[in-house]
Amino acid sequence: xxxxxxxxxGLMRSVISALVVNEPGVLAxxxxxxxxxxxxxxxxxxGRTENPELSRLTVVCDADENTLExxxxxxAKLVPVVKVRDFKDTAYVERDLALITVSVSPEKRSEVIxxxxxxxxxxxxxxxxxxxxxxxxxxxxxxSLLELLKPYGIKEMARTGVIAMARGMQPAKEEPAKPExxxxxVRSLSGAAGVALPPS
Amino acid sequence: xxxxxETIPAVKxxxxxxxxxxxxxxxxxxxxxxxIGPHKVEVMFGYPGGAILPVFDELYRTPAKFILNxxxxxxxxxxxxxARATGKPGVALVTSGPAATNMVTPLATxxxxxxxxxxxxxxxxxxxxxxDAFQEADVTGITRPCTKWNYLVKDIRELPRVINEAFIVAxxxxxxxxxxxxPKDISAGVCPEEVDDTPRxxxxxxxxxxxTGGSNKQIHEAAELINRSQKPVLYVxxxxxxxxxxxxxxxxxxxxxxPCTTTLLGMGAFDELNxxxxxxxxxxxxxxxxxxxxxxxCLIAIGARFDDRVTGNLATFAPHAKIIHIDIDPSSISKTVxxxxxxxxxxxxxxxxxLPLIETRERKGWFExxxxxxxxxxxxxxxxxxxxxxxxxxxxxxxQTKSEAIITTGVGQHQMWAAQFYRWRYPRQFLTSGGLGTxxxxxxxxVGAALGMPGKTVIDIDGDGxxxxxxxxxxxxxxxxxxxxxxxxxxxFQGMIKQWQDLFYEQRYSQxxxxxxNFAAMAEAFGVKGIRCDDKKMVPKVVDQMLSHDGPVxxxxxxxxxxxxxxxxxxxxxxxxxxxxxxxxxxxVAAGRECFGLDxxxxx
Numbered sequence: 001x002x003x004x005x006x007x008x009x010g011l012m013r014s015v016i017s018a019l020v021v022n023e024p025g026v027l028a029x030x031x032x033x034x035x036x037x038x039x040x041x042x043x044x045x046x047g048r049t050e051n052p053e054l055s056r057l058t059v060v061c062d063a064d065e066n067t068l069e070x071x072x073x074x075x076a077k078l079v080p081v082v083k084v085r086d087f088k089d090t091a092y093v094e095r096d097l098a099l100i101t102v103s104v105s106p107e108k109r110s111e112v113i114x115x116x117x118x119x120x121x122x123x124x125x126x127x128x129x130x131x132x133x134x135x136x137x138x139x140x141x142x143x144s145l146l147e148l149l150k151p152y153g154i155k156e157m158a159r160t161g162v163i164a165m166a167r168g169m170q171p172a173k174e175e176p177a178k179p180e181x182x183x184x185x186v187r188s189l190s191g192a193a194g195v196a197l198p199p200s
Numbered sequence: 201x202x203x204x205x206e207t208i209p210a211v212k213x214x215x216x217x218x219x220x221x222x223x224x225x226x227x228x229x230x231x232x233x234x235x236i237g238p239h240k241v242e243v244m245f246g247y248p249g250g251a252i253l254p255v256f257d258e259l260y261r262t263p264a265k266f267i268l269n270x271x272x273x274x275x276x277x278x279x280x281x282x283a284r285a286t287g288k289p290g291v292a293l294v295t296s297g298p299a300a301t302n303m304v305t306p307l308a309t310x311x312x313x314x315x316x317x318x319x320x321x322x323x324x325x326x327x328x329x330x331x332d333a334f335q336e337a338d339v340t341g342i343t344r345p346c347t348k349w350n351y352l353v354k355d356i357r358e359l360p361r362v363i364n365e366a367f368i369v370a371x372x373x374x375x376x377x378x379x380x381x382x383p384k385d386i387s388a389g390v391c392p393e394e395v396d397d398t399p400r401x402x403x404x405x406x407x408x409x410x411x412t413g414g415s416n417k418q419i420h421e422a423a424e425l426i427n428r429s430q431k432p433v434l435y436v437x438x439x440x441x442x443x444x445x446x447x448x449x450x451x452x453x454x455x456x457x458x459p460c461t462t463t464l465l466g467m468g469a470f471d472e473l474n475x476x477x478x479x480x481x482x483x484x485x486x487x488x489x490x491x492x493x494x495x496x497x498c499l500i501a502i503g504a505r506f507d508d509r510v511t512g513n514l515a516t517f518a519p520h521a522k523i524i525h526i527d528i529d530p531s532s533i534s535k536t537v538x539x540x541x542x543x544x545x546x547x548x549x550x551x552x553x554x555l556p557l558i559e560t561r562e563r564k565g566w567f568e569x570x571x572x573x574x575x576x577x578x579x580x581x582x583x584x585x586x587x588x589x590x591x592x593x594x595x596x597x598x599x600q601t602k603s604e605a606i607i608t609t610g611v612g613q614h615q616m617w618a619a620q621f622y623r624w625r626y627p628r629q630f631l632t633s634g635g636l637g638t639x640x641x642x643x644x645x646x647v648g649a650a651l652g653m654p655g656k657t658v659i660d661i662d663g664d665g666x667x668x669x670x671x672x673x674x675x676x677x678x679x680x681x682x683x684x685x686x687x688x689x690x691x692x693f694q695g696m697i698k699q700w701q702d703l704f705y706e707q708r709y710s711q712x713x714x715x716x717x718n719f720a721a722m723a724e725a726f727g728v729k730g731i732r733c734d735d736k737k738m739v740p741k742v743v744d745q746m747l748s749h750d751g752p753v754x755x756x757x758x759x760x761x762x763x764x765x766x767x768x769x770x771x772x773x774x775x776x777x778x779x780x781x782x783x784x785x786x787x788x789v790a791a792g793r794e795c796f797g798l799d800x801x802x803x804x
Contacts, residue, residue, distance in 0.1 A: 021402055024352070029344055036345050066534070073531035079349040079369055082402050184538045188519045189774070 011062045013042070015087045015094055015164045016072060018057045019049070021080040029078055030057060039063065039071050043161030054082065058163045060139075066185070087164060091171055094164040097136045099124075100146065103153040104131050112152060119145045130155060223394045227356050227387040228254040231320065234363045236264050241291050243267065243282060243651045245275040249295020250335060252322030254387040256293070267651065267680060270672040272299045274644040276306020277670070279317045281648025284631040285606060285658075287444070289316035289370050290648060296322040297335030300381070301342060305638060308346035310377040312635025313465060314442060316370040317377040319347075325385040326354055339381045348376030356389050360397035368399055373409040374529040375442060409528060410443075413549030414542075421541045422500075422524045423557035429498035429522070431566045432458045435481065435510075438465030438634070439503015439527060440547050446627040448551035449502060450474070456558045459570055461489040463504050465634045467624040473603075478570070479579070482510040483769045484616040487577035490767070490775040492570055493518050501525045503547045506537045507635070516774035526550050577767070577780060579620045587760040588736035590614060590689040594621040596743050597659065597687065605657040606649050608632065610642040610666020613695035616765045618661045640669030646684045647673060657685065657747065664690040664716050674726035677752045685746050686754040688719055691761035699764045723754035732756045 020026050027046055034041055042060040049056045061071060068086070076084045087094075104112050109131065116123055116133055119141065125132035135145055139162060146154065222230055232255070235241040243265045248256040259266055269275040272294045279290025294303055300321040310317045324333040340352045349369045351362045362380060370378040398404075413419070426432055440449050446469045453460045453476050460470045461478035470477055481489035490512075493499060499521040504510070511517040514536055525532075525539040526547050533542045543550050581591040594617055597605070603623040608631040609615040615632055624630055631649055633641040646660040660667075667688050677684055691698075697712040720730030729749055733742040733756065746755050766781025 021400070025340060025344070025350075028341070032344050066538075070531065070535060073533075077529065077531050079406075080402070185514070187515060187517055187537070189516050 011064055012068075013060065013062055014068050014071075015092070015162060016059045016061070016068075016075065016084065017087070017164055018059075018075050018084045019054050019082040020046075020057050020078075021082060022048075022053055022055045023080060026055070026080045027057075029080065030075070033074055033078060034059075034071075037070070037074060039067065039074075043159075045161040045163050047163065056163070058161070060162050085166075087166065091167040091169070092164050093167060094138055094162050095136050096139050096142050096162045097134070097160040098142050098146075099158045100133045100135070100149060100154060101125075101156040102131050102133060102149050103129055103155050105129060108152065112149070115145070115148050121145060220394050222360055222391045222397070224390060226254065226258075226390055227353075227359050227382065228258040230356075230359055230391060231255060231363065231382070231387065232258040232262065234360065235291065236262065239363070239367050240288075243648075244291045244293055245269055245278040245282075245648070246293035247272050247275060247295070247299060249299050249322060251296035251324055251384045252293060252299075252320075252382070252387070253295075254384065255320070255322070255382070259293075265651065267647070267676060269644070270675050271670070272302035273305050273640070274647075274670055274673045274676070276303050276317065276319065277309070277638075277641050277644035278648035278651075279319070280306055280310050280315050280641075281608060281631055281645030282652040283310075283315050283317060283648070284313075284645070285628055285649035286652035287442075287628065288652070289318050289367060289375075292317065292319045294319065294321050295335070296324055296339070297337045299335075300339040300379075301337055303379070304343060304346055305636075307343055307377045307379065309633050309636045309638045309641060311346050311348065313438060313633065314374050314376055316375040318366055318370055319377060319379045321379060321381050322387070323352065323381045323383040326383045327385070329383065339379070343379050346377070347379045350379040350381065352381040353383065353386050356386050356391050357393070357395045359386065359391070360395055361399060364397050365399045365403045368403055368406055372406040374439070374532075410546050411549075413545040413551075413553050414526065415545075416553075418541060418543040419550065419553045420557065422526075422543055423554055425498055425522055425524060425541055426456055426458070426500065426554075427557075427559045427561070429496075430563065431492075431496045431569075432456070432498040432500060432563075433478070433492050433496040433521075434458050434460035434470075435463070435493065435499055435501045435504055436460060436466040436469045437463040437502065437504025439505075440466055440469040441503070441627045443503065443528070443547040443549075444627075445469070445502065445546075445548035445551055448548055448555065451555055452500075452551055452558065455555060455560060457561055457563055457567075458500070459492060459567070461485070461492065462624070463507070463510055463634070464619055464632060466504060467619060467630040468627045469502075471625045472623045473625060480619050481775070482507075483512070483771075484620065484765050484767065485510075485769075486579060486620070487767045487778060487780060488570060488573035490769065490778055491573050491577075493521075494774065494776040495569070496521050499523045501527070501539075502551070503527060505529075505532045506535065508536075511537065512769045512775040512777075513773055516776075581763070583736075585760040585762070586736075587758060588733075588739050589763060590691070590757075590759040591617050591621045591763075592736070593687065593689060593739055593743070593757050593759065594618055594661065596739050597661070598622045600740070600743050600747055601657055601659070605629075605659050606631065606646075606653060608642045608645040608649060608658070608660045610660075610662045610669070611637045611639045612663045612666060612697075613699065613763075613765050614661055614663040614666070614689040616696075617689070620765075622661075639663075639666040642666055643670045643673045643677075643684070643686065646686070647677060647682050650682050650684050658683070659685040659687060661687045661689065663695060664688055664692065664719075665694040665714065667719075668716070671722070674723060674728050674752075674754070678727035681751055683750070684752050685749075686723075686752075687746070688754065688756045689759050690716060690719065690756050691759050691763075692716055693761050695761070695763075696765070698761070702762075702764065719754060719756035729753040730756070732758070734758045 121135035275292040279292040283290035366378040461481040478489035479486040526543040642660040642662040650658040720732040723730030
């Protein structure tokens with residue numbers, strides 16, 4: 001079973017990652033910029049990196065091509081942002097982690113554990129009437145497990161949001177994609193009805 | 201493939217054999233020494249208060265010039281005017297809480313127009329931050345969206361580095377305001393050891409942006425496009441002035457034989473007495489500039505950001521043009537208008553690389569077309585009322601100052617008329633709040649400019665509404681005898697609001713008519729010479745009197761209240777759908793409304 005995530009026309013899901021200097025106010029700055037410019041974000045995760053002076057920030061957002069470009073550029077413009085990368089056209093790994101408490105009676109417990117095993121998830125806490133499950137994976141994988149667990153009754157859930165990194169080996173570059181003229185915002189007078197050109 | 205594993209090298213330790221630079225000094229002393237020393241600050245603006253007192257104590261015998269304003273907003277605009285006139289960062293010192301919140305408007309003004317300001321605000325002691333202490337406000341939180349970057353200094357050992365970084369951030373790349381929030385225990389506290397003041401690498405590398413032009417490939421593509429074009433137009437913004445590219449802009453126009461239009465902030469980047477000038481473009485720009493943009497086949501944007509007041513309806517903006525965009529800020533590129541050739545880098549360096557590749561073209565047809573437009577649709581007004589026309593007053597000032605004065609403005613009709621009827625010839629000559637449109641900007645900005653450019657004639661061309669917003673600065677002007685000339689184009693109205701109410705709201709003057717004080721008497725009360733001019737025949741004489749007066753002077757010109765700014769591109773319309781207003785001026789207000797064919801509901 002797979003879950004289709006459907007976006008409004010022209011929008012696509014993108015994962016952008018940025019290295020930022022680890023200092024107070026940075027998260028507020030990034031979050032404020034997203035809010036002020038009206039960018040829609042699904043998740044925003046900040047965490048430590050191998051370098052104590054830097055944090056990695058991972059953003060998932062739904063946006064059209066133009067907006068996405070602005071998201072990238074506006075992020076890069078912020079003073080504490082050292083580097084920005086989006087994973088479009090790259091092989092990368094993304095992971096989300098969820099803790100899910102499912103209400104389940106002792107009779108149904110093994111049924112649920114079977115599903116958990118199929119997803120290579122883990123049961124990390126057991127109570128008389130519930131199980132706590134830990135799962136990591138892509139957003140889709142998590143969504144699909146959630147869908148299966150719903151009938152049993154999900155009591156509580158917490159998710160970390162997506163983090164992502166590029167793979168060490170990248171597939172050989174195909175010929176560079178031709179500039180898509182279609183995505184360009186068209187400027188013309190055709191839309192303006194009855195409007196004369198500049199007088200000559 | 202590795203990603204993002206750029207490491208930041210450990211900071212270098214400074215040799216301790218030198219005479220201590222910071223050890224044993226208070227934060228206030230460190231700040232003062234660094235400002236007047238390595239950062240060469242000559243003029244500061246501000247207002248004291250509890251949390252910033254240690255810094256003001258240090259300023260008691262400062263060799264720098266300190267101007268005590270009467271409101272922190274004025275300090276901010278003064279620093280802004282100083283920065284716009286000189287190109288050097290302006291410095292403002294204010295206290296915590298309400299003083300810092302008063303700085304929000306000037307910071308946002310500077311942010312929108314990319315002006316370097318360093319604002320140092322006092323803050324309550326670090327121990328009580330977050331406790332709702334007296335005059336405490338979350339200033340870094342409040343100013344985050346209206347500064348390029350801000351700092352809250354929580355450890356005195358960071359202070360020297362923060363000050364150095366603030367100047368780099370404010371002046372590099374696309375400049376902007378930076379705020380340093382300085383808690384009282386940091387400014388009064390003593391630095392315990394010698395500390396490193398080297399900016400961190402991610403800050404230091406920002407300097408490179410101003411030292412590089414566009415890539416070779418981009419430059420060559422741009423040159424090819426320009427050389428191939430039949431009907432090119434240069435569209436020059438404030439970025440060309442910031443990067444000092446005005447010579448190169450003129451050369452490009454000369455060598456490539458390209459007509460040039462400037463934005464409100466780009467005024468003076470091109471010499472408006474040059475026959476290739478198209479003057480200002482946009483909502484109240486010249487008809488010929490707007491027509492030329494709509495007809496051109498190649499639009500060369502230099503340090504401009506395709507603001508909505510410039511482009512009009514985006515869907516019909518420059519429909520035939522390939523667009524080249526030279527800008528130091530990558531986020532400006534393709535933000536609102538898709539660009540064909542982006543050139544990311546410093547405007548001056550990019551143009552220097554571009555110039556040798558440009559070939560001269562005759563473009564006879566194009567210039568002939570522009571000549572016809574210019575002849576048919578010049579900026580104009582009619583001398584058809586009992587009162588002086590505001591445009592006439594500006595023309596007279598232009599004539600008598602030989603287009604050489606520094607002019608500041610508030611926001612509204614008078615600002616647009618100044619842009620249209622003064623002849624801009626030099627960069628940093630026209631100081632106006634473009635992006636944010638801050639009323640009350642004119643007077644304090646003029647004070648800042650007068651201090652930055654002593655010996656220059658500085659005139660604030662203001663409206664009665666804008667002027668009243670910061671008129672308390674007369675006290676500052678009188679105290680320091682700052683030779684600012686103030687011209688109030690007084691129509692007892694918020695003129696631009698009235699214009700829109702005339703055109704789109706059936707002359708319902710909701711809250712736009714104002715009973716004004718006697719501006720001349722008010723100036724005299726502050727100790728500044730005041731003149732009132734009611735008679736249009738007296739305008740030349742009064743302008744002469746104003747210019748020849750040694751010291752500050754306020755002149756209240758009573759002007760025709762029913763005058764509108766034209767041409768006008770109504771909101772939401774394309775640049776070519778402008779209204780010339782000739783009908784409106786001749787036939788009165790109602791005819792003006794008809795020629796728009798619009799009602800209030802259809803306006804954004």
